Amino acid sequence: MRYICLIYYDAKKLFDGSAESNAALAECANHDEKLKESGHFVAGEALELPSSAMTVQVRDGKMSSTDGPFMETREMLGGIIAIDARDLNEAARVASTHPLARIGSIEVRPAVDFSTPPPTLDDL
Amino acid sequence: MTEAEARATIEAVYRSEKRRVLATLIRLLGGFEAAEEALHEAFAAAAQRWPVDGVPANPYSWLVSTGRFKTIDRWRRQARLAAAIPDLNALADTTVETVLPETIHDDELRLIFTCCHPALAPDARIALTLREVGGLTTEEIARAYLAPAPTIAQRIVRAKAKIRDEAIPYEVPDRAELPARIESVLKVIYLVFNEGYAATEGPELTRTDLGTEAIRLGRLVVGLLDEPEPIGLLALMLLHESRRTARIDAAGDLVLLENQDRSLWNRDLIAEAFGLVERAFAMRRAGPYLLQAALASVHAGASCIEDTDWAQIVGLYDTLLRVDPSPVASLNRAAAIGMRDGPAAGLAAVEAVLGEGGLDGYHLAYAARADMQRRLKQMEPAKASYRRALELARQPAERRFLEARLAEIEGS
Numbered sequence: 001m002r003y004i005c006l007i008y009y010d011a012k013k014l015f016d017g018s019a020e021s022n023a024a025l026a027e028c029a030n031h032d033e034k035l036k037e038s039g040h041f042v043a044g045e046a047l048e049l050p051s052s053a054m055t056v057q058v059r060d061g062k063m064s065s066t067d068g069p070f071m072e073t074r075e076m077l078g079g080i081i082a083i084d085a086r087d088l089n090e091a092a093r094v095a096s097t098h099p100l101a102r103i104g105s106i107e108v109r110p111a112v113d114f115s116t117p118p119p120t121l122d123d124l
Numbered sequence: 125m126t127e128a129e130a131r132a133t134i135e136a137v138y139r140s141e142k143r144r145v146l147a148t149l150i151r152l153l154g155g156f157e158a159a160e161e162a163l164h165e166a167f168a169a170a171a172q173r174w175p176v177d178g179v180p181a182n183p184y185s186w187l188v189s190t191g192r193f194k195t196i197d198r199w200r201r202q203a204r205l206a207a208a209i210p211d212l213n214a215l216a217d218t219t220v221e222t223v224l225p226e227t228i229h230d231d232e233l234r235l236i237f238t239c240c241h242p243a244l245a246p247d248a249r250i251a252l253t254l255r256e257v258g259g260l261t262t263e264e265i266a267r268a269y270l271a272p273a274p275t276i277a278q279r280i281v282r283a284k285a286k287i288r289d290e291a292i293p294y295e296v297p298d299r300a301e302l303p304a305r306i307e308s309v310l311k312v313i314y315l316v317f318n319e320g321y322a323a324t325e326g327p328e329l330t331r332t333d334l335g336t337e338a339i340r341l342g343r344l345v346v347g348l349l350d351e352p353e354p355i356g357l358l359a360l361m362l363l364h365e366s367r368r369t370a371r372i373d374a375a376g377d378l379v380l381l382e383n384q385d386r387s388l389w390n391r392d393l394i395a396e397a398f399g400l401v402e403r404a405f406a407m408r409r410a411g412p413y414l415l416q417a418a419l420a421s422v423h424a425g426a427s428c429i430e431d432t433d434w435a436q437i438v439g440l441y442d443t444l445l446r447v448d449p450s451p452v453a454s455l456n457r458a459a460a461i462g463m464r465d466g467p468a469a470g471l472a473a474v475e476a477v478l479g480e481g482g483l484d485g486y487h488l489a490y491a492a493r494a495d496m497q498r499r500l501k502q503m504e505p506a507k508a509s510y511r512r513a514l515e516l517a518r519q520p521a522e523r524r525f526l527e528a529r530l531a532e533i534e535g536s
Contacts, residue, residue: 039168087261088277
């Protein structure tokens with residue numbers, strides 16, 4: 001199955017220049033290679049800070065946009081990795097090897113299998 | 125070999141060998157996490173090598189040795205971890221050139237005992253056993269137990285953390301400890317089996333898988349401990365399994381034992397179970413599983429409900445109640461008395477059991493009373509008992525059955 005690991009961190013902590021943060025950042029550089037070697041890697045990208053982002057929406061056929069997300073959360077989405085894993089436990093184990101798991105947190109979510117019906121309101 | 129052929133071979137080997145390779149790697153590497161990583165790496169390596177080099181003569185040995193050496197390499201690279209791993213050289217020196225079937229078998233048994241360790245929460249034992257020994261995915265276990273996958277995943281993660289933190293060993297307990305520890309293993313196996321057997325909701329396929337897996341585990345344990353209780357549990361599961369197709373009708377409703385088409389019962393499974401029960405009784409120590417298997421085999425040996433040896437059934441319940449007293453067993457004994465001595469004696473026995481308390485919320489107690497009253501033509505009390513049973517029954521199939529019985533006597 002395919003799982004998406006959403007990597008969240010607090011930028012004030014990750015970029016605080018401490019030895020711990022710098023070590024984690026340095027390890028990030030070749031983490032994709034490790035995942036490729038173990039056969040789990042599908043795709044992955046690190047994200048620029050939210051201040052460089054734009055949010056778009058379309059209502060009544062008209063597109064409108066705003067700068068950046070303005071959520072007042074301390075932890076922000078900082079990267080995405082798609083992996084192949086046997087099940088949720090294996091996906092969580094693979095996610096836990098990411099260096100940023102030590103600084104921030106990683107949400108592991110199954111990718112949607114479009115051969116199954118979408119959720120109904122009762123599932124929400 | 126074409127790439128497609130190689131991939132199909134690896135897929136087949138994955139299905140048949142994954143459990144055993146994992147069990148051995150857990151022993152060799154000393155923990156779940158390292159073993160799972162090694163298993164994954166071994167299969168990743170197989171996907172690269174086998175299309176080029178061909179499939180090795182013994183895929184199990186190849187995978188174990190590849191997984192182990194990949195892990196040792198990785199540990200060596202991670203120099204900062206090396207201090208935590210005491211004896212890399214000793215680990216590397218161990219050879220698995222000769223892999224005897226007994227070794228593989230032992231590794232699976234070690235793993236069952238770890239997964240069913242009494243220090244773990246009962247729910248966690250089941251989830252862990254199904255995933256690590258049974259090879260089911262977290263999502264499959266979640267579907268079978270109608271639970272969200274993250275709930276099951278969390279149980280497994282916590283159980284593994286506990287095994288690591290409390291250093292629960294990967295070993296078959298020694299003779300002195302074995303009887304107590306095997307009890308927990310048998311209980312997990314029977315719960316897995318019942319989950320696959322009893323419930324009428326949920327995807328049919330996964331539930332049948334649970335039954336098959338429980339029987340496989342039962343055989344494994346009998347191989348370790350040739351004692352009455354493991355043998356009894358295996359026989360009990362085989363006897364239930366033999367009735368699987370007869371107990372659900374075309375509409376998906378439960379069919380009671382007395383109404384089942386006995387020609388649908390699987391005679392091969394019954395014959396195997398008879399042999400097991402006989403062998404276990406020859407050991408002259410009967411526990412609850414063996415006695416329940418004996419009860420099931422009396423039914424399996426009868427050509428119809430009237431032909432059943434009810435005297436023997438009552439006798440077996442008497443023994444069961446001495447070994448493992450429970451209100452439900454008392455109720456079943458009362459129902460058997462009703463069949464042996466007639467409804468008046470049966471009703472008296474059911475009333476006695478109800479009088480002892482403990483079954484006040486149990487719908488089948490009132491259904492049994494209703495049945496005796498109906499057979500005695502006490503229609504008004506029978507109606508009241510069916511109504512009480514209906515108030516308590518939850519399962520749709522059971523409710524439909526009780527409603528039909530009630531409608532039948534209200535119509536007469």
